[in-house]
Amino acid sequence: MSEWKKPERIVGVMALAIALLAIILPAVMPAPSLRLRGGPLVHLPFNIGGSEEGRLLYSEKFTGVDRIALQAANSLVKIERSEGASEVAVSIYGKGGGHYNVDKRSGILVVNASNVLVKIELPGSKPIPLTARVENGMLKAEGVILDTIVLENGMGAVEARVVKSGRIIASNSFAKFALSGKGGIKLEAHSLNGAVSVTGDYEYTLTSGEAEIGKGPNTVYVEAKNTYLSIRVRGQ
Amino acid sequence: MKIIDQIGGLLVKPEETVTALLHGAGSMVGSLSVVLLFSTALWVSLALSIKRLVEAALQLTSISTPGIVNLAGSSVIGAFVFIGLAHDLINYFLGGVVAHFVARLLDGAGELNQVIMVNGYTWVSLVFMLIGCIVMAVNFIAGVLITLGLLVVTWIWHVYLFTIGIAESHGISTGKALLAAVSWDILKLLLGVGLVSAFLR
Numbered sequence: 133m134s135e136w137k138k139p140e141r142i143v144g145v146m147a148l149a150i151a152l153l154a155i156i157l158p159a160v161m162p163a164p165s166l167r168l169r170g171g172p173l174v175h176l177p178f179n180i181g182g183s184e185e186g187r188l189l190y191s192e193k194f195t196g197v198d199r200i201a202l203q204a205a206n207s208l209v210k211i212e213r214s215e216g217a218s219e220v221a222v223s224i225y226g227k228g229g230g231h232y233n234v235d236k237r238s239g240i241l242v243v244n245a246s247n248v249l250v251k252i253e254l255p256g257s258k259p260i261p262l263t264a265r266v267e268n269g270m271l272k273a274e275g276v277i278l279d280t281i282v283l284e285n286g287m288g289a290v291e292a293r294v295v296k297s298g299r300i301i302a303s304n305s306f307a308k309f310a311l312s313g314k315g316g317i318k319l320e321a322h323s324l325n326g327a328v329s330v331t332g333d334y335e336y337t338l339t340s341g342e343a344e345i346g347k348g349p350n351t352v353y354v355e356a357k358n359t360y361l362s363i364r365v366r367g368q
Numbered sequence: 369m370k371i372i373d374q375i376g377g378l379l380v381k382p383e384e385t386v387t388a389l390l391h392g393a394g395s396m397v398g399s400l401s402v403v404l405l406f407s408t409a410l411w412v413s414l415a416l417s418i419k420r421l422v423e424a425a426l427q428l429t430s431i432s433t434p435g436i437v438n439l440a441g442s443s444v445i446g447a448f449v450f451i452g453l454a455h456d457l458i459n460y461f462l463g464g465v466v467a468h469f470v471a472r473l474l475d476g477a478g479e480l481n482q483v484i485m486v487n488g489y490t491w492v493s494l495v496f497m498l499i500g501c502i503v504m505a506v507n508f509i510a511g512v513l514i515t516l517g518l519l520v521v522t523w524i525w526h527v528y529l530f531t532i533g534i535a536e537s538h539g540i541s542t543g544k545a546l547l548a549a550v551s552w553d554i555l556k557l558l559l560g561v562g563l564v565s566a567f568l569r
Contacts (some may be wrong), residue, residue, distance in 0.1 A: 140385070144376030147495045151409035154498040157505035158416035 186227035189248065190234060193219040198239035200276070202264040205246040209266060213275035215256040225249040259293050271307075278352065283307055283359075294350040303357040309364070316348020316367035326356040332365040369393040371401060378492045378529060386532045389489060390482055399488030403460050404453070406494040411452030413501040415445040421508065456491070463487050463552040467534055471548040476538030486533030493525035523553075 197220040202209065207230075214221070220241060224232045230247035243250060254260055254275045262276035267284040274291040278298030281290060288307030292298070294317050300309060311317055321328045321338045328338040328345075336345045348367055369377075369388060377385030388394075464484030471478060496518040504511025527549050535545035 138373065138376075139380050140373045140376035141370075142376065143380045144372035144374070147375050147379060147492065148372065148405075150495050150498045150502065151406060154409050154413040154501040154505075155416070157502055158413055158420060161420070161505045 186225045186249065188223060189226045189230070190222070190224040190232060192234060193221045194236050194241055195219050196239060197236065197241045197260060199261045199279070200241045200243070200252065200263070202243045202250070202252075202262070202266075203245070204243070204250060204265070204269055204271075205267045207245050207248050207250060207266070207269045209245075209250045209252075209264070209269065209271045209273070211252045211254060211262065211271075211273035211276060213256045214253040217253060217255045219255065220260070221251075221253040223251040223253075225251070261295075262292070278311065294352055296349070297351045297353075299353045299355075300361070300363075301353075301355045302359040302361055305359045307359070308362040310366070311352060311363060312366045313348060313350035313352075314367070315350065316346060317350045317352055317365050318347050319343075319345040319352050319354050319363065319365070321345055321354040322356070324357045326359040326361070328354055328356050328361045328363065330363050330365060332363075333367050334365065371398050374398065374489065375402065375492050378489055379495065382529055383532055386486060386489070386529060387536055389486065390533065390536050394485050394489065396481065396485055396488075399485040400460075403456060403488045403491045406491045406498070407453055407456040408449065409498055410494050410501065411449045411456075412445070413498065413504075414452070415448040417501065417504050417508070417511070418448070419445060420505075424508075459552070460484070460488050460491070466552040466555060467530065467548045468538075470551040471534050471538040471540060471545065474538075474540055474544040474548060476534070476540045476544070476548070478534070478538035482537040483534060486537065487530060490526045490529040490533070493522045493529065496522045496525065527553075 195218070200211075200220075222234050222241070222243060224230075224234070224245060226232075226248040230245070232243070232245040232248050232250070234244075235242045243252070256275065259275050259277045261279045262273060262281065263279040264271060264273070265282040265284075266286045266288070269286050271281070271283065271286065271288045271290060273289075276290070276292050278290075278292035278294050278300070280299040280301070281288070281292075283302040283305040285304045286302075286307075287305065288302070288309070290307070291310040292312075294311050294313035298311075300307075316333065319328075319330060320342075321330075321344075322342050323338045323340055325340070328336075330336045330338075330345050334346050336343070338345070346365060354361065354363070374385060374389065374393065377388070461484060464487040465480065467487065468476075468478070468480045468483040471483065497515055500511055500515025500518045502511075503514050527546070530549040531542060531545045534540070534548045535542050538545065538548075540548075
């Protein structure tokens with residue numbers, strides 16, 4: 133038998149190889165990914181609370197809604213037109229840990245929510261005035277009349293009609309608005325460390341300070357602090 | 369007999385190899401080399417695995433300090449390996465001394481240096497734990513579980529080799545040699561229990 137075929141020689145070489153591998157492998161392998169139930173925590177995507185649909189927590193339809201007053205924190209709010217619908221439908225989704233309260237008081241639909249996804253379907257025929265305050269979340273709205281929209285640390289995409297006056301106040305946010313108003317819209321814009329970029333009937337960019345932009349019977353007060361606001365204006 | 373054959377022989381032909389080691393094939397240098405080789409491999413591997421686990425844990429947080437982790441990691445690895453080696457060298461010598469005196473008490477007639485030498489060669493059994501360390505590099509949880517399982521196999525193989533060596537060198541029965549082989553472990557266990565009791569009192 134050749135010396136290299138001796139079993140103790142072969143096993144000896146294997147033992148040394150194991151010793152060597154035991155040092156080399158942990159040195160060259162990447163750090164393990166710690167996983168918990170639900171997937172790895174290592175590469176957590178940035179999720180706005182409630183941005184994942186989760187399960188339906190609440191669903192109700194309301195008639196005779198003249199106005200919507202909404203406050204949402206750490207939530208995603210979607211307000212959409214629904215052609216053919218005659219009622220306002222509110223659905224709230226979540227994955228647990230969220231809170232919500234929906235109530236209708238003398239024509240005003242009041243929605244308070246945190247850590248959930250709020251979906252509101254509006255009748256397509258008639259826009260409804262919207263007063264909304266969204267913190268640490270996202271607001272997507274269409275088919276509304278602009279009353280007051282406040283965004284803090286959030287994102288927004290709002291398509292609204294302006295009737296006489298409205299207010300957009302945003303801080304540490306990024307949002308785009310599409311505003312339409314009969315006879316034109318005048319913007320009273322204030323910007324601090326941000327920008328208000330206006331397109332549509334007229335084009336203007338305000339990076340700091342104050343400016344009156346455009347003209348018309350409808351006035352929108354715009355305040356942008358550490359925020360980029362893109363506003364498309366169209367007179368009807 | 370080359371050291372590589374001695375290492376392989378202790379795994380595939382243990383009785384034949386231990387007898388050969390005690391009758392001229394083995395040496396204190398060879399014995400110490402085996403201790404240093406396998407002990408270093410084990411402690412370095414464990415230290416690197418712990419470092420990888422710490423890195424993984426840091427990824428869960430938003431702490432991003434690779435420089436500090438590397439610096440601290442190198443120091444901790446060095447200290448860990450040093451302490452591990454010191455622990456194994458103490459076990460190597462004291463384990464041999466205690467086993468020798470117990471064998472003497474049980475009518476043994478061997479020499480201390482032979483018992484210490486055989487004790488050193490039994491470090492070959494760490495190769496089982498090193499297999500677990502390799503698995504740990506690929507899958508941490510599975511590796512830890514396998515290493516813990518192989519820890520038992522390692523200890524059994526160490527006791528087996530040491531028992532053969534003590535029986536051969538002291539000319540005593542396997543039962544008495546087994547008692548001598550595990551005497552140091554029993555003593556450590558009793559010392560540990562005693563210390564814990566003293567602290568808890």
